[in-house]
Amino acid sequence: MLRSEFELLLNRTLRPSCFKDYAPNGLQVEGKNQIKRIVTGVTANQALIDAAVAWQADAIFVHHGYFWKNEAPEIVGMKYRRISTLIKNDINLYGYHLPLDAHIEFGNNAGLATALGLTSRESLQSGVPLEESIGLVGELAEEMSLDAFQALIERAVQRSVLFERVSDGPIRRVALCTGGAQGYIDQAIKVDAHVFITGEVSEQTIHIAREMGIHFIAAGHHATERFGAQSMAKFLSEQSGLEAIFIDIDNPA
Known part of the structure; x- marks a missing residue:
């Protein structure tokens, strides 16, 4: 599936335009144009990204993505390491916050x-x-x-x-x-x-x-907040013909 078609599928399903959110919903970091394998997770932390790289994913779908309101804009340190890993491995990052809650x-x-x-x-x-x-x-x-x-x-x-x-x-x-x-x-x-x-x-x-x-x-x-990412992995596997898996990076908080 093309990257643009994949985002259209997500937007039709989750309807982000209905929400006034704290971060952009949709494609946050661009990767390869053809998507076949998707990792879903709660948060786009380094461990999830590394797991997606190991699984040779083309895209990552998360509830907690990047570029939050009032977040420092500089891409340095931890933010640089995360984003550079995505870019070096040509992985798309999709984040949906309130639409996935609702x-x-x-x-x-x-x-x-x-x-x-x-x-x-x-x-x-x-x-x-x-x-x-x-x-x-x-x-x-x-x-x-x-x-x-x-x-x-x-x-x-x-x-x-x-x-x-x-x-x-x-x-x-x-x-x-x-x-x-x-x-x-x-x-x-x-x-x-x-x-x-x-x-x-x-x-x-x-x-x-x-x-x-x-x-x-x-x-x-x-x-x-595991539920949404788990459900979307199942939905994408069953409805789109894409390979999708949920990877849980545990967090006690």
Whole structure:
């Protein structure tokens, strides 16, 4: 597939024009014109790039790419090593941030919601349609004890989680927003969620949870954002005829 055709496929699927983002979505570093093998991953770190080189990939697709707002513009040091490795090996880098969080089938939030068995999904953001919302709220099939729900989320993200329990009450209504979205706890409160799940925690988040009576889970930024890159590898393999694999470069954060 030609590089331009590949980007059109990604843009048709993920609809980046619907989002006001913090980094460019789409092709970030240009490589060879013909694409046959794609590595997907969470973040375009050096280890992922080196793994892509070893696999002889033509392109890398990630959630966390380059050129973030307020980032230093100089291509030196770590940034130089990453980008120069891509250029020397003629590898295209594609980054999709908020569009990959929000996608109702392949997105990070959708993947976590599916792993938890959530139904009746709605937008976490008031006035924003579900397909453009970077968070969602859904229902468990039945009420679940706190211990049972902790076991469920830890199976889903394959790690232990920080679970701030504010009462003994069971969980049914779940709000979530993967990654570094602890500030969305206020939205979770507005939609009457019993628990809010995200990747990270700030000091003030715990106080908000305790005082507002909402359980809070920080399940890992990386762990909650594996879902999108994994889903896109499967989608690209099945729908485009390209070879695509997900490579996980673990990160405890």
